[in-house]
Amino acid sequence: MTDSKKSPSKSVAKKIDAARRELKTATAPRTERQLLLCVDRKTAECASRSSMTTSWKYLKKRTKELKLSRVSGLWRVPCYCLGVCVGGPIAVVLPDNCWYGHCTPQVIERILKEHIIGGTVVSEYMISPKQLEK
Numbered sequence: 449m450t451d452s453k454k455s456p457s458k459s460v461a462k463k464i465d466a467a468r469r470e471l472k473t474a475t476a477p478r479t480e481r482q483l484l485l486c487v488d489r490k491t492a493e494c495a496s497r498s499s500m501t502t503s504w505k506y507l508k509k510r511t512k513e514l515k516l517s518r519v520s521g522l523w524r525v526p527c528y529c530l531g532v533c534v535g536g537p538i539a540v541v542l543p544d545n546c547w548y549g550h551c552t553p554q555v556i557e558r559i560l561k562e563h564i565i566g567g568t569v570v571s572e573y574m575i576s577p578k579q580l581e582k
């Protein structure tokens with residue numbers, strides 16, 4: 449048996465059980481979609497630090513105003529580099545796997561209203577070929 453196939457120690461198994469219990473009550477598994485926005489201000493390669501900050505603040509404000517939350521089905525997540533590093537701020541809507549570029553507040557507004565609420569991708573700003581199935 450290799451090390452990777454060994455059972456976890458009792459203390460690790462206890463922590464895993466605690467995480468399983470917590471997951472049952474957490475809201476994350478009930479979200480229908482996640483909207484990840486690159487706010488990697490340390491590298492800031494896909495956009496300037498200020499535009500990342502502006503976009504993230506706008507996303508937080510509008511999701512509150514539109515009552516889009518983990519409980520209602522959308523989990524907005526600030527994240528580090530999404531690996532595109534140009535034409536940002538970059539965002540991705542999961543599980544749709546729709547990637548967006550140039551996510552200014554105006555584009556975020558469209559993503560929220562057209563994609564998240566309306567179910568139609570904002571094709572002008574999509575950088576991935578994936579389309580939503582109708």
Ligand code: FES
Pocket residue numbers: 486487488491492493494495528529530531532533534536537538
């Ligand atoms: S720094 Fe934003 S995608 Fe890499």
